[in-house]
Amino acid sequence: MEHTRRRHMRRARGDVIYDTIIFIILTFLFLLVAYPLYFVIISSISDPIEVAAGKVTIAPVGFTMDGYKEVFKSKTVMRGFLNSLIITVLGTSINLLVTIPTSYALSRPDFTLKRFITLFYIITMFVGGGMMPTYVIVKNTHLLDTWWALVLPGCLGVYNMIVARTFFKTNIPIELMEAAKLDGCGNTKFFLYVVLPLSGAITAILCLYYGVGHWNSYFSALIYITSREKWPLQLELRNILVLNSMAQTNRVMTEAELLEKKRLDALTEMMKYSLIIISSIPVLIIYPFVQKHFVKGVMIGSVKG
Amino acid sequence: MAQTSFEKGPSPVPYHREKDFLERMRGNWDLLLFCLPGMIFTIIYHYIPIYGVQIAFRNYKPKKGIWGSDWVGLKNFTRFFHSADWFVLVRNTLVLSLYSLAAGFPVAVILALMLNSFRFKKYRKVIQAVTYAPNFISTIVMCGMLLLFLSPRVGVVNNLIRAFGGNTINFMAEISMWRHIYVWSGVWQGMGWSSVIYFAALAGVSPEYHEAAIVDGATKFQRVLHIDLPFLAPTMTMLLIMNMGSILSVGFEKAYALQNDLNLPVSDIIATYTYRYGIIKSDISYSSAVGLMNSVVNSILLITVNYITGKLSDNALF
Numbered sequence: 001m002e003h004t005r006r007r008h009m010r011r012a013r014g015d016v017i018y019d020t021i022i023f024i025i026l027t028f029l030f031l032l033v034a035y036p037l038y039f040v041i042i043s044s045i046s047d048p049i050e051v052a053a054g055k056v057t058i059a060p061v062g063f064t065m066d067g068y069k070e071v072f073k074s075k076t077v078m079r080g081f082l083n084s085l086i087i088t089v090l091g092t093s094i095n096l097l098v099t100i101p102t103s104y105a106l107s108r109p110d111f112t113l114k115r116f117i118t119l120f121y122i123i124t125m126f127v128g129g130g131m132m133p134t135y136v137i138v139k140n141t142h143l144l145d146t147w148w149a150l151v152l153p154g155c156l157g158v159y160n161m162i163v164a165r166t167f168f169k170t171n172i173p174i175e176l177m178e179a180a181k182l183d184g185c186g187n188t189k190f191f192l193y194v195v196l197p198l199s200g201a202i203t204a205i206l207c208l209y210y211g212v213g214h215w216n217s218y219f220s221a222l223i224y225i226t227s228r229e230k231w232p233l234q235l236e237l238r239n240i241l242v243l244n245s246m247a248q249t250n251r252v253m254t255e256a257e258l259l260e261k262k263r264l265d266a267l268t269e270m271m272k273y274s275l276i277i278i279s280s281i282p283v284l285i286i287y288p289f290v291q292k293h294f295v296k297g298v299m300i301g302s303v304k305g
Numbered sequence: 306m307a308q309t310s311f312e313k314g315p316s317p318v319p320y321h322r323e324k325d326f327l328e329r330m331r332g333n334w335d336l337l338l339f340c341l342p343g344m345i346f347t348i349i350y351h352y353i354p355i356y357g358v359q360i361a362f363r364n365y366k367p368k369k370g371i372w373g374s375d376w377v378g379l380k381n382f383t384r385f386f387h388s389a390d391w392f393v394l395v396r397n398t399l400v401l402s403l404y405s406l407a408a409g410f411p412v413a414v415i416l417a418l419m420l421n422s423f424r425f426k427k428y429r430k431v432i433q434a435v436t437y438a439p440n441f442i443s444t445i446v447m448c449g450m451l452l453l454f455l456s457p458r459v460g461v462v463n464n465l466i467r468a469f470g471g472n473t474i475n476f477m478a479e480i481s482m483w484r485h486i487y488v489w490s491g492v493w494q495g496m497g498w499s500s501v502i503y504f505a506a507l508a509g510v511s512p513e514y515h516e517a518a519i520v521d522g523a524t525k526f527q528r529v530l531h532i533d534l535p536f537l538a539p540t541m542t543m544l545l546i547m548n549m550g551s552i553l554s555v556g557f558e559k560a561y562a563l564q565n566d567l568n569l570p571v572s573d574i575i576a577t578y579t580y581r582y583g584i585i586k587s588d589i590s591y592s593s594a595v596g597l598m599n600s601v602v603n604s605i606l607l608i609t610v611n612y613i614t615g616k617l618s619d620n621a622l623f
Contacts, residue, residue, distance in 0.1 A: 033439060051459065113336075127604075128600065130600060135584070136365070137354050152350065219557055234444075241452065
């Protein structure tokens with residue numbers, strides 16, 4: 001009795017130390033991630049001069065919404081925002097239209113070409129033509145400088161397709177199909193009236209994966225979109241957030257140029273923080289609601305039927 | 306890979322003779338229609354470019370097209386290997402890739418182990434929600450934030466350095482800093498999200514192991530080390546192999562966004578080089594050759610690592 005109690009005590013003490021250390025480390029990591037995000041938020045509503053002077057640390061200083069006003073006044077940013085919304089909606093719809101039927105067909109054990117088509121897609125994960133041959137084909141099919149170039153080449157993400165296929169495999173029992181077949185229901189009807197109504201969860205997951213992907217990407221647009229009025233938001237952001245800060249490291253300028261640049265600098269500096277917030281709004285709005293769906297997607301994907 | 310890991314169990318429809326094939330196709334030909342749109346686009350934008358890789362062996366002229374341009378053999382490849390660039394590029398790409406892997410991989414595993422053994426479940430949820438969040442920030446915004454924080458004039462970091470009496474550092478122009486900035490900002494952004502897969506796997510650890518270990522007097526730390534960690538081994542191997550296969554394909558987006566003339570000696574990687582030559586200088590054949598060399602090395606690495614892990618353990622991918 002005495003013996004076990006002592007052992008119990010000792011173990012507990014070791015665990016208390018462990019728990020405390022973990023608590024400290026995780027809290028540190030939490031702050032490490034949370035603080036920069038928080039800092040962007042408070043800086044976006046603070047006086048830019050105070051921000052630059054390092055006065056803004058835990059609360060906004062000299063509250064102002066000028067940064068946001070400036071962003072909303074900027075025609076290029078607003079146009080980019082709208083373009084990105086259109087591209088995201090268009091792209092995600094096409095992704096869903098292509099991915100869901102494909103993954104359903106490939107989830108059916110009685111589909112004759114299942115093996116062949118699965119292999120057909122798996123190969124694309126490991127073998128590709130590379131940037132230039134793809135560029136030449138996009139050019140030859142006249143998609144250059146159109147939004148279709150951002151949307152059609154990647155219309156089916158193989159990883160997403162596997163996630164969806166696993167979902168269908170586990171959630172649509174084959175018995176259901178067999179019963180429907182006996183009642184004279186064909187594949188198409190079955191898909192439209194039975195499978196689709198049951199696939200709300202997976203549609204949500206795919207929407208998010210594809211949607212966030214379209215919203216955040218800039219590589220395809222950088223390559224394929226040449227006219228500025230078609231630029232997505234990320235390219236406009238790149239001009240302001242990245243190229244602008246790079247410019248100051250080189251090049252010698254005249255007095256007049258320098259003055260003009262100083263004025264512009266103050267203006268853009270003010271805009272930057274609010275711009276980061278505004279461009280992340282679509283993702284930020286949905287994130288709290290969908291975080292568990294995202295995680296669910298990873299879990300389905302890692303099980304790999 | 307496809308056969309072993311995705312196709313399990315025999316097809317419920319018995320399959321005996323060749324003649325059956327058409328008959329069975331008749332039963333579900335409409336399922337093929339379901340797949341057709343995706344397949345057509347994949348053929349056009351993925352398989353035809355694979356065939357189009359031959360422009361790496363030709364002197365591509367837009368007017369003559371892919372198949373009509375003159376065949377030049379290995380000229381583009383020898384040009385790359387004779388240039389001064391290739392060693393620097395391959396080194397930069399490899400270093401960046403291995404460094405990212407060496408930093409990010411353990412962090413994700415340790416984070417998952419810590420989260421899994423964390424006592425305060427509600428606080429844990431908050432930590433998870435916050436650490437996953439940066440994963441959804443776009444590359445451009447991420448780099449924008451970095452440049453803002455590290456800016457020599459107005460950046461928080463330099464304000465701090467100056468407050469402690471140090472000298473202003475122009476981070477983006479420091480060749481010695483660039484890799485650390487690239488890698489650790491990547492860890493910052495990705496650690497939460499890459500821990501999800503391990504955290505999910507840890508849910509599969511049977512509580513009986515832990516109960517038995519507790520009876521034997523194991524501390525929590527010992528249990529994490531000897532029960533949880535070994536349980537993650539297959540997942541870790543799988544992800545490691547996958548990562549090794551893409552070791553020369555460091556993402557274009559972030560490296561390009563953080564590049565400037567001053568840090569180019571360390572920040573120029575194969576992907577950005579391909580872009581610069583192909584799109585900006587329109588040297589399409591040369592750029593394709595560099596890209597092709599990159600994919601070939603990737604495939605060799607993937608197969609080698611898979612072979613080695615297959616020999617060492619049973620966890621090979623295919």
